Structures are given as C-alpha cells and as structure tokens.
Amino acid sequence: MTRMDDEKIAIAKMGVGASGAVLYSYTLNEWVAIVTLLYLVLQIGLLMPKYYEALSAYLRNRK
Numbered sequence: 001m002t003r004m005d006d007e008k009i010a011i012a013k014m015g016v017g018a019s020g021a022v023l024y025s026y027t028l029n030e031w032v033a034i035v036t037l038l039y040l041v042l043q044i045g046l047l048m049p050k051y052y053e054a055l056s057a058y059l060r061n062r063k
Contacts, residue, residue, distance in 0.1 A: 026034070
C-alpha cells in the first residue's frame with residue numbers, strides 16, 4: 001500500500017462520520033454534549049432509587 005492509498009482509506013473512514021454529522025447538521029462537539037446529557041439522565045434515573053432507599057433506611061434507623 002502506498003501513502004496515497006492510506007490517505008484514501010482514512011478519508012473514506014472519516015466520510016461516514018462526517019456525512020452523518022452533516023445529515024443531522026450537528027458538530028462533533030454537539031454530539032458529545034447530547035451523549036453526555038443522555039448519560040447524565042440515565043445515571044440520575046438509575047441512582048435515584050438507590051439513594052431513596054438509603055435515605056429511607058437512614059430515617060427508619062434514626063427513629
């Protein structure tokens with residue numbers, strides 16, 4: 001493989017992500033922000049029952 005072939009392969013790989021970003025008109029920074037917010041919401045949803053249970057157990061033992 002020549003250097004030119006490697007560059008063509010790299011452009012083709014980047015083209016998939018770039019075309020998806022252009023299709024939805026979001027930049028990479030915006031995608032990272034969206035995924036981070038989704039992760040944060042999932043973590044809050046998963047941890048709230050655990051914290052509620054721990055708080056209620058603490059309040060039960062306190063009485």
